[in-house]
Amino acid sequence: QGQVVESGGGLVQAGGSLRLSCTASGSFFSIYKMAWYSQAPGKQRDLVAAITAGGSTNYADSVKGRFTISRDNAKNTVYLQMNSLKPEDTAVYYCNANNPVTGRDGWGQGTQVTVSS
Numbered sequence: 001q002g003q004v005v006e007s008g009g010g011l012v013q014a015g016g017s018l019r020l021s022c023t024a025s026g027s028f029f030s031i032y033k034m035a036w037y038s039q040a041p042g043k044q045r046d047l048v049a050a051i052t053a054g055g056s057t058n059y060a061d062s063v064k065g066r067f068t069i070s071r072d073n074a075k076n077t078v079y080l081q082m083n084s085l086k087p088e089d090t091a092v093y094y095c096n097a098n099n100p101v102t103g104r105d106g107w108g109q110g111t112q113v114t115v116s117s
Contacts, residue, residue: 005095014086022077022079035047036048036069050069086115090113
């Protein structure tokens with residue numbers, strides 16, 4: 001999978017929006033399953049949203065209707081559009097790239113999202 005790099009985090013007021021981006025290097029991005037995870041201080045890392053190579057998506061119940069995951073294979077990039085943000089969305093967001101052929105995972109360094117009330 002090569003290198004995985006996230007961007008787009010920041011500080012936003014409740015009700016606002018952010019778009020996270022994640023770029024994964026490598027020639028086989030189009031077959032990767034891509035996912036976003038969040039980890040709040042003192043808590044485990046949880047799945048937020050995932051998208052398969054075929055474009056099927058799934059979401060955590062807490063973000064359904066507010067977050068949208070999408071991918072652009074030409075740019076080796078996956079996005080997470082986050083709308084109607086809540087203070088409880090505050091966390092470090094990590095991008096994961098999974099190669100379904102080898103089973104190998106790649107993780108980004110994380111990007112901080114802070115939602116103020």
